[in-house]
Amino acid sequence: MQKDLLHHIGKFIPLNEAEQQLLVDRIRYEKIPKKGFLLQAGKVCSGRFFVISGCLRQYVMKENESEQIIQFGLPGWWICDHRSLENGEPSEYYVQATEVSEVAIIDAGVQEELFSKIPLLERYFRLIFQRAYDASLTRISLEYCISGEERYHQFAKNFPDFVQKIPQYMLASFLGLTPEFISIIRAKKKR
Incomplete structure (x- = not known):
């Protein structure tokens, strides 16, 4: 499982063996059953989730109690509630597996340590966020246009x-x- 994440990161930034090992030692892996949750509304997001296999969905409950899916997390994609993670605020979102899924997790408490010990990781996440932001803008424009x-x-x-x-x-x-x-x-x- 760790090879998938390291391969993905390697597409954006070079990590030496010591940095790779540090990352592998700090990341945890979890298998999520179908319909299992990584995050539920009202809870604080505990980390960043990298989808290794399966599929996740991030959604919010609307006033009429229907679900509005905000995004899917496919293999090779990250998913989390960034605002909740960064600010420690309860999330409005659910992150749920649509099928049995495996994820790599960078816990909130480990993130800053990794950024300080592997400065290139901040660059990696900046590049990932830029791509995600572009995808969000594209989705919004398609919705309206x-x-x-x-x-x-x-x-x-x-x-x-x-x-x-x-x-x-x-x-x-x-x-x-x-x-x-x-x-x-x-x-x-x-x-």
């Missing part, structure tokens, strides 16, 4: 395996659509 059907097709084109794997209601929540609307789009495609 193209139709729901176009959003679905673009997402399906970019993540074809994921669209087949994730339940339709979760995909609908993420794309701001209804499951029924996605059924109509899929039915059109089959004609």
Whole structure:
């Protein structure tokens, strides 16, 4: 499992053997059962979660008690509530496994130690955050600038395996659509 994380980090920054070992020694790994939680609303986020296998979803409960999925965590992606982690505030979000998943966790208490002992890690996370921010802006602009059907097709084109794997209601929540609307789009495609 640690090879996956080290390989991912190695795409962005070089770490020597001592730095790699320090990182491996400070990270913990966890297997999350399907529907298991890494974070629940009202709790403080305890760390950064790197998805090694499986799939996670981050969502918030709306006033009408429906779920709004904010993001998915696929293998090779990080997921957490940054505001809760950095400020020690209770989270508004849930982070839940949609299938059995394995994650590497950098606990909040270990993060600063790693940053001071491996300064390049701060650069790594800056690069990761820049990519995540860009993806968020792209998602927001798509939400406002193209139709729901176009959003679905673009997402399906970019993540074809994921669209087949994730339940339709979760995909609908993420794309701001209804499951029924996605059924109509899929039915059109089959004609």
